[in-house]
Amino acid sequence: MKISREQLRDNFIVKVEEISGEKISACYQCGKCSAGCPMAKEMEILPHQIIRYLHLGAKDKALNARTIWLCASCHSCSSRCPQSFDLSNMMEALRLITLRAGNLKLRPEEISAEFLKKAPQQAFISAFRKYSN
Ligand code: SF4
Ligand code: SF4
Structure with a gap:
């Protein structure tokens, strides 16, 4: 599918580029x-396919893929x-x-006390870094 200039100037792509510092159009899908x-x-959904979704303006597909959390x-x-x-x-x-x-x-109030006792502290810190804002 051909990608239009408008798709690459889409607000969502501009936002992703501002936050990430990466140029989405630089990827040529190798x-x-x-x-x-x-x-x-x-x-x-593989990492390069997430970029393809962005190329095609399918932002919901990119945002809803488990890939970004994995x-x-x-x-x-x-x-x-x-x-x-830099895909990361x-x-x-x-x-x-x-x-x-x-x-x-990740919502702290939804974590059970039992799980809290078992899980290592490092796991919590890294999980909160990744899954909360
Ligand atoms: S991001 Fe992946 S698919 Fe895109 S140019 Fe780099 S290696 Fe190739
Ligand atoms: S940063 Fe590592 S885990 Fe994430 S997409 Fe790249 S290779 Fe895969």
Whole structure:
């Protein structure tokens, strides 16, 4: 499918680019990022496909994909990318947009006391960093 100039100037893309510092149009869909992603086997939508959704203006599909939450911010993708596109920055931007819209993924009051006793502190800190704003 051909991508129009208007699609790439869409407000949502501009917002993702502002937050992430990455140029969405720089990606030419070679797929090297997804081929080296250690979390790819857990993802129904691969990392480069999330970028494609953005190219095509399908922001809801990108925002609703579990992929953005499964990304471990390991930077394997950016080290393989011929365009030096840092996907982990883009994933972070998509998570932030979701969280800022009030769609919190983790609410302290919903965590059971029993679970709190068992879970390591580091897990909490990293979970709150990622899943709350
Ligand atoms: S490796 Fe880079 S250019 Fe290739 S699909 Fe991934 S982000 Fe796009
Ligand atoms: S930063 Fe995210 S998308 Fe990139 S390789 Fe790591 S887990 Fe995959």
